[in-house]
Amino acid sequence: MTQVEEVPVQTQKYDSVKADTIEVGNITRSKAEWKQLLSSEEYHILREAGTEPAFRNAYYNNKKEGIYYCGGCSLPLYSSNTKFDSGTGWPSFYAPIDPKLVKRKVDRRYGMERVEVVCAQCGSHLGHIFPYEGVPTEERHCLNSLALDFKQMDI
Structure with a gap:
């Protein structure tokens, strides 16, 4: 059974959703189910916390208006309103649509401590959060x- 929490959306216009809330559920899938739904590259990023190459990915230089959704469950996560060019070669945002849409986890892999960011609904790895002035x-x-997943729209 899915537990649902309503999360206010902070944008004026949002996709085809007319209400000013997004429902955040709890999606749990087996390893086999994830492997059926995702390509091997997506599975490596979303389920094994992999990282794609800098400057050789779809959205690092995307300047179109729209909403970025979780590739694992389609939860709307980030708006182009908070996207900026960090010069790092990966898509960078200074905030999600709402803080409740993502979770922060301590990542101690590779002999360092970082803040991992995951989807609040399906737990998929999205990337990391770093200090940035x-x-x-x-x-x-x-x-x-x-x-x-990016959907172009006026926001």
């Missing part, structure tokens, strides 16, 4: 394009 939140959500 010059943006309103002073943090950069450094995401993998393969963890996202």
Whole structure:
């Protein structure tokens, strides 16, 4: 059974959704189910916390208006309104649509401590959060394009 929490959306217009809330459920799938739904590259990023190459991914240089959805469950996560060019070669945002749409986890892999960002609904790995001066939140959500689906729209 899915538990649902309503999360306010902070954008004026949002896709075809008329209400000002997004429902966040709890999606649990087996390893086999994820492998059926995702390509091997998507599976590596979303389920094994992989990283795609810098500057060779779909959205790092995307300047179109729209919404970025979780590649694992289609939850709307980030708006182009908070996307910026960090010069790192990955799509960078200074905030999600709402903080409740993503979760932060401590990542101690590779002999360092970082903040991993995952989808609040399906737990898919999206990327990492780093301190970053010059943006309103002073943090950069450094995401993998393969963890996202983009839908162009006026926002």
